[in-house]
Amino acid sequence: MRMELYQWMKNLAFFHVLGTAILHILPDKRYEQYIRLFLGLLLVLLIISPVFAFFGKSSELLDGFQKYYGEEEQERMKNEAEGIQEAFLKEAYKNELVKQVRDVLNDAGITDAEVSSEETAPEKTKTVLIKIKLQRDLTKEQKEAVKDGLKRSCGLEEDQYQIEDPVNGLEGVGNRPAAGNPSSGGGTSGIKKEQ
Incomplete structure (x- = not known):
């Protein structure tokens, strides 16, 4: 139990260092809020992972994710194949x-x-x-x-x-007359010709 807790704390520290590095190398600060949101979601998952491991639900969580991801990937590939066909x-x-x-x-x-x-x-x-x-x-x-x-x-x-x-x-196709009435002055634009 002590080793798992130590490993969990190492993972949190590594995640914090990696997240900070990612935020500092962003070329454009417009995307910082999206990166922070994503990193926050990952941090929540990382923090609660010991709880799932303690109750033995971590494998179910991972299996469910893999199942739904696999179904989505198959559907995407099917749609792509239909488009190519x-x-x-x-x-x-x-x-x-x-x-x-x-x-x-x-x-x-x-x-x-x-x-x-x-x-x-x-x-x-x-x-x-x-x-x-x-x-x-x-x-x-x-x-x-x-x-x-x-x-x-x-x-x-x-x-x-x-x-x-x-x-x-x-x-x-394309052999349609231009706008205007040709009988209204001799031109297709509808503007009378000067005599």
Whole structure:
């Protein structure tokens, strides 16, 4: 009993020296109150540990802590694994969609187009936007074949893709008129032109 009491007093002294050293090496004093709170909680645990040891409850306390910590850690790891899996599936989906769009373009006789994908916001309704950048102007038949192929083969509606034509500009998403009424003065800003 005497050795346990001596060991307990040594632990308290060591803890006090260590706590003081930690407080003195803090680079920013803003965190001092949080460190003091944490050290105070550890000190309380250190002070009452002989009481638990005397009643034989220290192992139960430690076992309970390990059990709950283990459960929390497993839940965190499960959530992290699900997030990684979801990100992997999204990336695989985007890559497969780009491949299918390239196949549709090849079927229409377009081999020099750049195809890319990006996620659109908002966060809860994220969808994939396919961007197609053409190097040359397409015939009307090619445009219709591409639009039909994107809808039929890829399941893409007109608001899910964007075709950039070197002659006509953007088509699909982003091809919305600017604010204002073009008939109110010839400009899209709504400001009448000076004659």
